[in-house]
Amino acid sequence: MRNVLKAVCISCGAAYEAGEHTYTCQHCGGVLEILYDYDYIKSVFTKETLADRDFTMWRYRELLPIEEGSELTPLRIGGSPLYRAERLGKILGLKKLYIKDDGLNPTSSLKDRASAIAVVRAKQAGMDTVACSSTGNAASSLAGNAAAMGLRSFIFVPERAPAGKLVQLLMFGANLVSVKGNYEDAFRLSAQAIEKWGWYNRNAAVNPYLSEGKKTVSLEIAEQLGAALSGSRLASGKPGPGFGKPEFRVPDYVAVSVGDGCTIAGLWKGFKDLYAIGFTNKLPRLISVQAAGCCPVNRAIKSGKPLEPMEENTIADSIAVGTPRNGEKAIRAIRESEGITVNVSDQEILASMRLLGSSGIFGEPAGATGLAGLRKAAEGGLIPEDALAVSVVTGNGLKDVAGAQKAAAELGQPISIPADMELLVEEFGRRNIRP
Numbered sequence: 001m002r003n004v005l006k007a008v009c010i011s012c013g014a015a016y017e018a019g020e021h022t023y024t025c026q027h028c029g030g031v032l033e034i035l036y037d038y039d040y041i042k043s044v045f046t047k048e049t050l051a052d053r054d055f056t057m058w059r060y061r062e063l064l065p066i067e068e069g070s071e072l073t074p075l076r077i078g079g080s081p082l083y084r085a086e087r088l089g090k091i092l093g094l095k096k097l098y099i100k101d102d103g104l105n106p107t108s109s110l111k112d113r114a115s116a117i118a119v120v121r122a123k124q125a126g127m128d129t130v131a132c133s134s135t136g137n138a139a140s141s142l143a144g145n146a147a148a149m150g151l152r153s154f155i156f157v158p159e160r161a162p163a164g165k166l167v168q169l170l171m172f173g174a175n176l177v178s179v180k181g182n183y184e185d186a187f188r189l190s191a192q193a194i195e196k197w198g199w200y201n202r203n204a205a206v207n208p209y210l211s212e213g214k215k216t217v218s219l220e221i222a223e224q225l226g227a228a229l230s231g232s233r234l235a236s237g238k239p240g241p242g243f244g245k246p247e248f249r250v251p252d253y254v255a256v257s258v259g260d261g262c263t264i265a266g267l268w269k270g271f272k273d274l275y276a277i278g279f280t281n282k283l284p285r286l287i288s289v290q291a292a293g294c295c296p297v298n299r300a301i302k303s304g305k306p307l308e309p310m311e312e313n314t315i316a317d318s319i320a321v322g323t324p325r326n327g328e329k330a331i332r333a334i335r336e337s338e339g340i341t342v343n344v345s346d347q348e349i350l351a352s353m354r355l356l357g358s359s360g361i362f363g364e365p366a367g368a369t370g371l372a373g374l375r376k377a378a379e380g381g382l383i384p385e386d387a388l389a390v391s392v393v394t395g396n397g398l399k400d401v402a403g404a405q406k407a408a409a410e411l412g413q414p415i416s417i418p419a420d421m422e423l424l425v426e427e428f429g430r431r432n433i434r435p
């Protein structure tokens with residue numbers, strides 16, 4: 001990989017050659033970070049390069065840790081829409097609010113961006129089996145991407161994983177292991193199995209290449225904001241070449257939900273990459289949103305103390321991570337960005353799902369958590385009303401129908417009657433519904 005310089009341990013600084021097959025630091029067990037040769041990238045990747053590329057994550061391949069000419073996944077990953085959300089903005093008290101709906105990826109979550117890197121790298125390395133543990137979305141995403149590439153997958157999930165995610169796994173033909181225990185237990189068993197059988201490891205917190213895939217969400221946000229502010233059709237995420245020379249624009253704030261911490265760390269890396277290659281001249285402030293019942297990353301930042309495990313007590317299963325595997329990277333990213341931490345209750349998460357729903361966007365609980373935090377930050381006066389703010393919806397509502405039913409309970413029961421016009425008129429009257 002000409003574009004990658006090396007991998008460096010974020011704890012002890014040990015450096016590894018780009019091609020070396022290592023996941024975590026061999027000296028201290030710390031998490032690695034991929035460093036790029038930005039001078040080389042600048043020589044082969046310009047805004048003109050982008051002009052006639054499809055709007056998928058591979059649009060930015062010079063910024064990704066894959067060999068030139070690698071076989072890419074055939075699924076359309078990335079290129080999700082960025083919506084200007086005027087009505088929601090009014091409710092939140094934000095004049096320039098945008099929603100990036102990443103629930104519209106092939107397996108319906110942002111995790112596809114990481115899984116795509118995993119399967120491309122696994123295939124390139126000549127491996128035929130990939131594996132991970134996950135609260136659900138990384139799992140279904142890896143299974144789908146593996147299926148698309150003709151790879152086998154072994155997936156470990158905690159037994160509480162929602163049915164929508166499990167059925168995806170089965171449909172994609174994964175070997176599914178439901179572990180009696182929590183996410184931590186599933187993670188531990190998967191690590192032992194991966195070690196024993198030598199599968200490709202898609203545990204994002206361990207494999208430093210994966211959050212590099214997640215960073216493409218920031219690259220898209222900046223390019224789509226640039227397009228939106230100049231009136232181009234790229235803003236709505238319509239795929240296809242012919243956008244002309246793109247402009248990039250960095251938001252003031254980006255709000256996203258945090259579990260293991262790979263997503264927010266990847267998000268930050270994307271904005272830093274754009275800055276490093278001279279496409280942009282500023283960086284956003286991150287808003288790290290966690291559930292009040294499971295907020296170890298935000299708690300560590302607030303208290304200035306090391307990360308301590310917490311119970312996993314929230315409806316937002318995708319971010320119910322009591323022992324964040326990439327907490328250090330996340331904390332560093334939030335601090336570097338002079339970010340804000342916000343904890344939200346399950347009630348606030350459910351309200352945020354209804355709010356998104358009222359604009360035609362369906363997010364799973366963790367998918368709507370970012371917006372819940374942004375709302376709280378705006379209402380608490382932590383961010384100014386004229387800030388350019390983006391909230392990332394990280395997963396689709398159909399992933400977790402039981403969660404969505406809890407959010408919908410407050411919206412009332414459907415009318416249930418025989419096919420009789422008189423009864424319909426009567427029922428409308430009783431419920432004060434204007435036909």
Ligand SMILES: *Cc1c(COP(=O)(O)O)cnc(C)c1O
Pocket residue numbers: 109110111137138257258259260261262263264318319321364366367394395396
């Ligand atoms: C995984 C996930 C997150 C959080 O990402 P981390 O890397 O674990 O912090 C948020 N929302 C959804 C829907 C997810 O699947």
